[in-house]
Amino acid sequence: MSKFTLALVAGASAAVGAATTAAIYGISKRQLPDETHTITAIPSPTRASPAAPAPLPVRRDDPSHPLLPPVDPSGVFQYGFPGPINDLRSAASLTSAFDRAKRNPHWVAEHITPASVLLRNGDRRHSVFTEDDSIPEKFRGKLKDYFRSGYDRGHQVPAADAKWSQEAMDSTFALSNMCPQVGDGFNRDYWAHFEDFCRRLTSFYPSVRIVTGPLYLPKRDFDGKWRVSYEVIGHPPNIAVPTHFYKVIFAEDGRVGGNVSLGAFVLPNDVIHNDKPLKDFEVPVEALERASGLEFAGLLPPARRKRLCQEVNCSVIVKEYAERQKTMMSPPPTKGSPPATTITQR
Amino acid sequence: MSKFTLALVAGASAAVGAATTAAIYGISKRQLPDETHTITAIPSPTRASPAAPAPLPVRRDDPSHPLLPPVDPSGVFQYGFPGPINDLRSAASLTSAFDRAKRNPHWVAEHITPASVLLRNGDRRHSVFTEDDSIPEKFRGKLKDYFRSGYDRGHQVPAADAKWSQEAMDSTFALSNMCPQVGDGFNRDYWAHFEDFCRRLTSFYPSVRIVTGPLYLPKRDFDGKWRVSYEVIGHPPNIAVPTHFYKVIFAEDGRVGGNVSLGAFVLPNDVIHNDKPLKDFEVPVEALERASGLEFAGLLPPARRKRLCQEVNCSVIVKEYAERQKTMMSPPPTKGSPPATTITQR
Numbered sequence: 001m002s003k004f005t006l007a008l009v010a011g012a013s014a015a016v017g018a019a020t021t022a023a024i025y026g027i028s029k030r031q032l033p034d035e036t037h038t039i040t041a042i043p044s045p046t047r048a049s050p051a052a053p054a055p056l057p058v059r060r061d062d063p064s065h066p067l068l069p070p071v072d073p074s075g076v077f078q079y080g081f082p083g084p085i086n087d088l089r090s091a092a093s094l095t096s097a098f099d100r101a102k103r104n105p106h107w108v109a110e111h112i113t114p115a116s117v118l119l120r121n122g123d124r125r126h127s128v129f130t131e132d133d134s135i136p137e138k139f140r141g142k143l144k145d146y147f148r149s150g151y152d153r154g155h156q157v158p159a160a161d162a163k164w165s166q167e168a169m170d171s172t173f174a175l176s177n178m179c180p181q182v183g184d185g186f187n188r189d190y191w192a193h194f195e196d197f198c199r200r201l202t203s204f205y206p207s208v209r210i211v212t213g214p215l216y217l218p219k220r221d222f223d224g225k226w227r228v229s230y231e232v233i234g235h236p237p238n239i240a241v242p243t244h245f246y247k248v249i250f251a252e253d254g255r256v257g258g259n260v261s262l263g264a265f266v267l268p269n270d271v272i273h274n275d276k277p278l279k280d281f282e283v284p285v286e287a288l289e290r291a292s293g294l295e296f297a298g299l300l301p302p303a304r305r306k307r308l309c310q311e312v313n314c315s316v317i318v319k320e321y322a323e324r325q326k327t328m329m330s331p332p333p334t335k336g337s338p339p340a341t342t343i344t345q346r
Numbered sequence: 347m348s349k350f351t352l353a354l355v356a357g358a359s360a361a362v363g364a365a366t367t368a369a370i371y372g373i374s375k376r377q378l379p380d381e382t383h384t385i386t387a388i389p390s391p392t393r394a395s396p397a398a399p400a401p402l403p404v405r406r407d408d409p410s411h412p413l414l415p416p417v418d419p420s421g422v423f424q425y426g427f428p429g430p431i432n433d434l435r436s437a438a439s440l441t442s443a444f445d446r447a448k449r450n451p452h453w454v455a456e457h458i459t460p461a462s463v464l465l466r467n468g469d470r471r472h473s474v475f476t477e478d479d480s481i482p483e484k485f486r487g488k489l490k491d492y493f494r495s496g497y498d499r500g501h502q503v504p505a506a507d508a509k510w511s512q513e514a515m516d517s518t519f520a521l522s523n524m525c526p527q528v529g530d531g532f533n534r535d536y537w538a539h540f541e542d543f544c545r546r547l548t549s550f551y552p553s554v555r556i557v558t559g560p561l562y563l564p565k566r567d568f569d570g571k572w573r574v575s576y577e578v579i580g581h582p583p584n585i586a587v588p589t590h591f592y593k594v595i596f597a598e599d600g601r602v603g604g605n606v607s608l609g610a611f612v613l614p615n616d617v618i619h620n621d622k623p624l625k626d627f628e629v630p631v632e633a634l635e636r637a638s639g640l641e642f643a644g645l646l647p648p649a650r651r652k653r654l655c656q657e658v659n660c661s662v663i664v665k666e667y668a669e670r671q672k673t674m675m676s677p678p679p680t681k682g683s684p685p686a687t688t689i690t691q692r
Contacts, residue, residue, distance in 0.1 A: 070465065070510050071457035073441040073503075076555045079596060079606070080644035082443070082453045084432060095419040097428070101562075101639030107428050111417035119416065138636050157419075164416050209422045216447075218578040226583035229575040232564040237572035238636070250425060260425070290484050290584070293447030298426035 087135050091171035093162035098132075100139035102240035104179045107213040107294060108156035114202045117161070122169030124159045132176035141175040145234030151241060152188070154181025156212040158195045179214045180233055180241040185271030191245070193316035194267065194278065198249060204312055205261070206254035214242030215266065215292060244268050246288055248296045251308055260300055263308030264288045274318045282309055433481050437517035439508035444478075446485035448586035450525045453559040453640060454502040460548045463507070468515030470505045478522035487521040491580030497587060498534070500527025502558040504541045525560045526579055526587040531617030537591070539662035540613065543624065544595060550658055551607070552600035557642060560588030561612065588615050592634055594642045597654055606646055609654030610634045620664045628655055 076082075086106060087098035096108040131140055146153050156177050162168040171177075181187040201208045218226040231241040244266050251261040264285040265278070289295050297305075308314065422428075432452060433444035442454040477486055492499050502523050508514040517523075527533040547554045564572040577587040590612050597607040610631040611624070635641050643651075654660065 069438055069514070070459060070462040071439075073439065073455050073457045074436060075457055076441070076455045076557060076596065079555075079646045080641050082455075082557060082640040082642055084430070084443070084452055084639055085641075086430060090420060092415055093417075093419065095422070097430070099639065101637075106430055109419050109422045109428075111419050111421055113416060116416040138632070139639060168415070209425075211422060211428060218583050226578045227575055228578055228586065229573055232572045232574055237564050240574065250422065286484070291447075293430055293445065293485060294428040295426050295431075296428055300425045 087139075087176070089132070089134060089174075089176060091174075092165065092168040093171045094157040094177060096156070096176060098135055098139075098176050100135070102214075102216075103139065103141040103145075103234075103238055104214050104240055104242065105156055105176055106292075107211050108177055109209065109211045110157040110161055112161050112199060112202055112208050112210070114206060116164045117199050117202050119164035122159075122163045122166040124169060126166060127159065127170045127173045129153055129173050129175065129178075132174040135176060141178065141239050142234065143175070145239050146175075146178075146180065149180060149233040151180035151233060152183040153178045154187045154191070154245075156214075156245075157210075158192075160195065161199065179245070180231075180239060180269075181245070182269050182271065185273075186267075186269060190272035190274060190276070190316065191267065193274070193318055194247070194265070197278065197314070197316050198247070201249070201251050201312065205251040207252040209250040209252070211246075211248045211296060213246055213292070213294075214240075214269075215244040215246055216240065217243050217266075217291060219243075242269050246292065248285060248288065249308055250297075250300075251311075257304065259304055259306050261306040261308040261311050262297060262300070263314065264296070266291075274316070278314045278316050279309055282314065433485075433522070435478070435480060435520075435522060437520075438511065438514040439517045440503040440523060442502070442522060444481055444485075444522050446481070448560075448562075449485065449487040449491075449580075449584055450560050450586055450588065451502055451522060452638075453557050454523055455555065455557045456503040456507055458507050458545060458548055458554050458556070460552060462510045463545050463548050465510035468505075468509045468512040470515060472512060473505065473516045473519045475499055475519050475521065475524075478520040481522060487524065487585050488580065489521070491585050492521075492524075492526065495526060495579040495585075497526035497579065498529040499524045500533045500537070500591075502560075502591075503556075504538075506541065507545065525591070526577075526585060526615075527591070528615050528617065531619075532613075532615060536618035536620060536622070536662065537613065539620065539664055540593070540611070540624065543660070543662050544593070547595070547597050547658065551597040553598040555596040555598070557592075557594045559592055559638070559640075560586075560615075561590040561592055561638060562586065563589050563612075563637060565589075590614050592638065594631060594634065595654055596643075596646075597657075603650065605650055605652050607652040607654040607657050608643060608646070609660065610642070612637075620662070624660045624662050625655055628660065 084100060087100070089096045089098065094108050094110050097106040098104075099106045129143060131142055133140075135141075153175065155172055156179060157172050159169050159172045162172050181191065198208065198210055216228050216230050218228045221227045228243070230243050233239050233241060246264065246266045249261075249263040249265075251263075253259045253261075262285060264283050264287075265281045266283050266288060267281050285297050430446060433446070435442045435444065440454050440456050443452040444450075445452045475489060477488055479486075481487075499521065501518055502525060503518050505515055505518045508518050527537065544554065544556055562574050562576050564574045567573045574589070576589050579585050579587060592610065592612045595607075595609040595611075597609075599605045599607075608631060610629050610633075611627045612629050612634060613627050631643050
């Protein structure tokens with residue numbers, strides 16, 4: 001059988017250590033309980049502290065039909081709610097939810113406007129990468145986990161989107177806003193151009209909201225079966241390396257109850273050549289929702305939706321700034337062709 | 347580049363379809379906004395319906411220091427809270443949380459007592475496997491996904507633990523209580539013996555709580571890197587096949603604030619020979635918490651904890667019932683040796 005490891009094991013808590021190593025275990029044989037002795041704990045599911053066990057009434061004339069269920073499955077909450085807890089974070093530059101099993105965010109939401117991207121009060125040279133102390137130590141990504149991993153600490157909300165204040169920019173440098181990303185050819189290239197595309201949208205829309213996050217997608221294997229497979233970095237291995245990243249873009253027209261131009265994109269965490277059309281990565285938001293287990297636009301009525309890539313030319317630009325603006329304003333080259341519902345990458 | 351697929355794509359919703367195919371997109375070029383025109387939507391993060399955009403006050407004498415942040419990252423919640431939503435389920439036989447990305451439960455909690463396991467009102471021949479309608483269609487495991495997958499629909503809370511009522515037993519047959527499990531050699535053999543071990547604990551403890559669930563653990567690959575790799579079944583592929591399963595057992599002494607004998611076990615979703623000692627699968631609960639991203643016993647003080655496998659003989663028994671009882675009551679053979687913090691399987 002293959003060699004598996006229950007990773008993430010270093011540093012068992014003092015509590016468990018004490019329980020494990022305590023020398024005195026009083027009971028090695030226990031008296032068999034009387035069969036009529038049916039003490040059952042019924043703690044309140046919402047109470048945090050241990051609750052008192054209480055005997056349950058059982059109708060003695062017909063023991064096969066107890067008046068109340070003989071068990072209380074939610075009573076385990078007296079020892080703690082298992083979770084998952086998603087560690088909702090609200091910072092100046094972003095709002096996010098964290099995946100404690102993979103040590104990556106589930107999603108990170110941001111907001112940019114024509115004004116916010118013009119302000120220049122933050123400088124990334126004054127920011128430093130930090131561990132997010134708001135996440136319990138055992139579920140927190142660590143700086144040392146990224147060290148020599150071969151992956152960038154890839155911002156989900158880009159630092160460049162938070163130049164409007166140093167504090168806002170600093171808040172993008174918490175590891176809870178990071179995922180391991182391929183550096184050359186992705187984070188430092190195509191992905192950066194894609195982030196630039198998002199910022200340029202503020203030339204056309206007065207308010208742009210972007211949700212970014214990791215995906216772990218299945219791939220058809222040599223035996224015809226579908227498998228999800230991703231690297232895990234760190235010592236012990238504990239931070240997942242996503243196979244893909246998504247962005248959902250809500251470009252708002254600024255009117256109350258106005259139109260929202262919606263675009264969803266899924267890019268592989270891999271080298272992407274600059275000449276690859278961004279539209280190749282466009283997906284229906286519904287497909288992204290199924291793949292991620294998240295819901296992005298459930299409350300946005302169909303009547304208010306427009307398709308972003310039919311309003312603007314969805315393409316990354318590795319050109320001079322002046323030329324970028326020209327390309328952005330040209331009509332979309334393939335207007336009317338919907339994104340494929342199944343994305344295959346060549 | 348390898349061929350990836352954004353799976354789980356069938357049946358894009360009518361809403362998205364409408365947005366995608368709508369023929370009329372009024373704006374292909376938009377007027378560049380005036381730079382002083384800084385309309386920004388500030389919806390309430392907790393409000394479900396779209397909120398009105400409102401202009402933000404910006405101090406005009408020093409535009410680099412706005413009185414308020416120029417952006418509102420949580421405003422995206424007007425389009426829906428992304429989640430993850432964990433679909434907490436409370437049934438007669440179990441309480442559970444569901445993983446919408448993997449279409450498996452995160453954990454399923456149950457409670458058994460000497461009385462509950464003696465009652466015989468439910469019969470699995472009267473129960474049928476059902477899809478869980480309480481989970482939104484696009485995140486729900488389907489009966490057809492398991493069909494010819496090669497895996498059992500493996501109960502997390504066993505049907506045999508809910509014989510005290512037919513309704514309770516029926517509620518264990520929802521697919522939200524299932525994971526794909528290897529049948530021969532695991533679900534129908536060693537795992538079943540392990541479930542029997544749990545039931546036999548009610549001969550020694552008046553109240554036993556068990557939390558069961560799937561794991562997706564990393565494995566050291568040929569290149570020395572650690573990878574999580576698991577199959578995904580269904581059409582399109584959408585239900586993850588766990589690499590391992592865990593059980594956390596809380597055996598209560600029945601006293602208010604009394605002692606709790608704690609045992610955590612992690613077993614591979616693979617053939618396990620019947621002669622493999624159950625104790626080989628014992629792990630510190632802290633290690634399981636790190637691996638799963640869940641917390642099982644955070645509110646249980648160390649002083650109340652005992653180690654289950656030092657109180658009873660933690661072993662599965664493939665023998666006659668009478669002989670089982672004898673073995674169960676014998677003192678543990680390796681008393682005092684704590685479980686390894688890193689589990690390797692041979």
